[in-house]
Amino acid sequence: MVVILKENPDSGRISDLTAWLESLGLEVHPTVGKVQTILGLVGDTSKVDIELIRALDIVQDVKRISQPYKEANRAFHPDNTVVTIGDASFGDGSCPIIAGPCSVESREQLLEVALRVKAAGATLLRGGAFKPRTSPYAFQGLHADGIKLLLEVKKETGLPIVTELMDLSQLDLFDEVDVIQIGARNMQNFELLRQVGHTDKPILLKRGLANTLQELLMSAEYIMAGGNHRVILCERGIRTFETATRNTLDLSAIPMLHEMTHLPVIVDPSHASGIARLVKPMALAATACGADGLMIEVHNDPAHAKCDGPQSLTPGAFEDLAEAVRRIKPFAYKA
Amino acid sequence: MVVILKENPDSGRISDLTAWLESLGLEVHPTVGKVQTILGLVGDTSKVDIELIRALDIVQDVKRISQPYKEANRAFHPDNTVVTIGDASFGDGSCPIIAGPCSVESREQLLEVALRVKAAGATLLRGGAFKPRTSPYAFQGLHADGIKLLLEVKKETGLPIVTELMDLSQLDLFDEVDVIQIGARNMQNFELLRQVGHTDKPILLKRGLANTLQELLMSAEYIMAGGNHRVILCERGIRTFETATRNTLDLSAIPMLHEMTHLPVIVDPSHASGIARLVKPMALAATACGADGLMIEVHNDPAHAKCDGPQSLTPGAFEDLAEAVRRIKPFAYKA
Amino acid sequence: MVVILKENPDSGRISDLTAWLESLGLEVHPTVGKVQTILGLVGDTSKVDIELIRALDIVQDVKRISQPYKEANRAFHPDNTVVTIGDASFGDGSCPIIAGPCSVESREQLLEVALRVKAAGATLLRGGAFKPRTSPYAFQGLHADGIKLLLEVKKETGLPIVTELMDLSQLDLFDEVDVIQIGARNMQNFELLRQVGHTDKPILLKRGLANTLQELLMSAEYIMAGGNHRVILCERGIRTFETATRNTLDLSAIPMLHEMTHLPVIVDPSHASGIARLVKPMALAATACGADGLMIEVHNDPAHAKCDGPQSLTPGAFEDLAEAVRRIKPFAYKA
């Protein structure tokens, strides 16, 4: 951390500041120019509140050099974290596929989709029981009944399930759920993050629509600070000025996150573009740049899906995608 | 709503679609060109799931003409909603000021700030007991103790209080709170919105960092659909590529929202820029373009505030701001 | 400037780097931690190519502390630059208004608008002869004929004129033009900037749709490096995810730029929102936060304007705006 002081600071004030910084366990190295004075801080700055220092009246600016996240930081944990659920391992160099409908609508729908995606190679089943919808008048999911259907289909197919938790009041229903998803709109719902950090379940944490990679890792840090280290990060598109696609899939996030963190990073190409025809090319691109997994929306009847139909693949199109991913995987980027 | 069909659609399919749209209570008016066919839909389309129609295989695109929000829509409620709390009325043409520290730190701090801002003309006291912090290692607020201090200071000063609710599990503590704030990061925490829609308290709803005005109104709609119509909207800056300021305060949102909705719209210039020196000019600008109120961070000792110090004003600077706002108000824009 | 070295750097390499930095006229102050080494650079770093240093293999990162612009920097020129054209002075605490049609269409149109805006208090006339249009099929302006009409109307009304230069090949036509406008899309047309830096005319430089304040100042620096110091900066809205308005007017740019630079800063509220109804409230807001001038589109018949009609005011609406600006000005922010 580097503290840049205002011009011609009072030397007594510098001594006070230096003493206070040292009391936080940091070494302080001053650089004194004719006009500008800089304090270089050495030590564990991850728990220093940068805003507190910036507020001091002799300080002009503070710049972090080391990252503010620690548990999630690859610098301190060089080896990949591998999160294994059933037959799927995220972070070991493979690229498992999570597939299923956007929302659980009926036993028939869910079972049919589950059997088809399993046959095509998916190793986890996704399906929403609680649906975050922009409009209060849109379909909000089957709630407890949806979870029940997911567990029935899990039993019948052997596929572990991933489903979204929207509020802590729903947590009791998630006992037999295999992976808890935290949605993009809840990426900074800090109370929710804290609580799932006390569960023993893998957490699939989606990047918020306007959150930086550093903020995504700070949210992972909330979960990990509670003791739960099985966090899977998910890139799902960010908000930009472009309107041809719903969001802009940020694939450079994959190699960039692989440098910043040891956690596995998967990609959801369905929500990013909101257009079914773009799902396959973007799934191949994600695989090519080293994604640790994919999450794909599949519906047996996309034209009548209760939500997000336009981005869902048919089971047939999913088979084609899964096969294409399998073929391209051996030629993908390895760090 | 306008439904644009794919080229050369099958006429039987068009009849099916038309019948289905009519069953939703809509009138359907087709425009048949040589290549392109368009269906104009007339009626209450606010509860139609646009995604459902877009997903149909004969449909190329759907465009909304009327807005998807109804309770919040000025078209259906031409008169301003006025939300009154104590001496403050939001939406009646005045510009009350909510002031106080970012977070409640101690009885002394809160009482001193409250007395000073009251003397300077603030009519509501703000202060965070539950603080959404990006880092799990940063100060998170005094929680129940913070609420207790707020209620004590309310008693002592007579100032009604505004404080943020981060999770439904905290709701019991808010019984005597006057205004519940929903923070920017929770603007699309739909379960939280739904539940505060069942309370009888005014809700101060902050715009998310990357949310459109339409989405802000859809979130207000969640609250209003539960029966609570006392919603105050708050612009607090959006995320852009600019880095000189923390966020970009979107002041055109004020007159734009005044066209779209009858709800009052206030501005928080402290969080938007993150720089104390910009708070006064931006408060004046907000007033000038018709804001229904302001929300200002004030701390008796900004350099030692436990959070957001760099954007807090001293009580003296607040007095100066409040006076300047009072003087400019008569010359502000009126729709 | 602070250079952060990679972990455990070779001491010989550090000496080489230090020697090279010193050869650029900089003092080098090292901070050596157990793991991290930082070099603080003191001196004139405005002409140091930061990318060159960042590329060195022992360097992890470089952070600027002082700004990369010099001529435009308030730190080196504490007093406001005042640019005077005819009766208008930008930067002296007043708020002159530039008004006129988006594009010059005919003598009658231009003269009528000019007389009306002059009567209402505008002190400069704007009008486009060369129009940057997104589509090659849209009206592109009257070119040389447009300039001719501007000069005729200047003669008749005494109003100095502001008009946009799109390409160096047009420069000869600008001999009698009073202020050369560089449009948002040309803000980083560096060859154009360089050449107008060799003219003796004031330059109105519009901020690009996706450019930072620092980049705007670097573009001003291009002009000033050529010897032309009469640069007026213009905020005209930036591109964000919001779609209710065409662009997002960034008014915090006004007080922020006033800190960063001594150059005057004006606001164009017409182009920012693209909606005539928002022009007046945003003009008042801009005035309130300290704008050094305004630029307003006025057309005698907005419904038949050849371009940008929806954002043009009628002469009557402009009179109302100018009067409101005059009344609010005494209560505006002063740094």
Next chain:
Amino acid sequence: MVVILKENPDSGRISDLTAWLESLGLEVHPTVGKVQTILGLVGDTSKVDIELIRALDIVQDVKRISQPYKEANRAFHPDNTVVTIGDASFGDGSCPIIAGPCSVESREQLLEVALRVKAAGATLLRGGAFKPRTSPYAFQGLHADGIKLLLEVKKETGLPIVTELMDLSQLDLFDEVDVIQIGARNMQNFELLRQVGHTDKPILLKRGLANTLQELLMSAEYIMAGGNHRVILCERGIRTFETATRNTLDLSAIPMLHEMTHLPVIVDPSHASGIARLVKPMALAATACGADGLMIEVHNDPAHAKCDGPQSLTPGAFEDLAEAVRRIKPFAYKA
């Protein structure tokens, strides 16, 4: 095109509008609801000025259904345009690589890089003689001398050359240049686009940092309207709030543009991220989702490159990338 009228429009005004629209060669189909009236326009709307209609006082809004570009539109030209230069064909299903240094620095540098990238499989040589630099104090290129060196090295290696034209005054120097590059900052320099539309050279058109795909195609339309149909589009990263990478590479632009246009689309992963380590994974991802070519910065000594060193690959790293691209290509997405 759909014209939405304001509520309860005067029927005489509707007749006038209808007559005028018909005079533009359009069929007009009205949809009359109780409150809302919509006019569906059928015919060639690509040359209709949407702003002109929007400005009419009985009009509430206008929405385009067909695209405003015509020459670039795949709907009217279903077959891919293939642009062939020497041994490289863009748009025929192959993925040629353009490689070379960011800027031409010396004969030795350029020749060495050219020989190395040719041996590794590159079929075009890039190198900047005119460099758009944010700072007037940064290296601006060798200008005419740079073009001369490029032509010498072209002669010696047989590699056709691609280089950027920044201003029309430089055009005479480009006689023997094989491909004219229009840089991101000039994507909407309409005069430049118009003029290169009258040359007989292929144009490599880079997407602006904050431009939509539709605007990119409108800029291509400017070139094509002049008669030059050999346009190669290039995605090079857009500006977002993310700061970990310089820009955000928008790879979904590849399949999206392939739907919108028949023109070839290539990717420049070097400028997008600004980080050499991300170039290979992003080149693989671009290939995987169907890019028609790649443009890669290579420098024999990146640590001493005069510009953009941090994103340049060494010749050895380029060989590795080219080989990886070749191996993944057969498994890439095909529309």
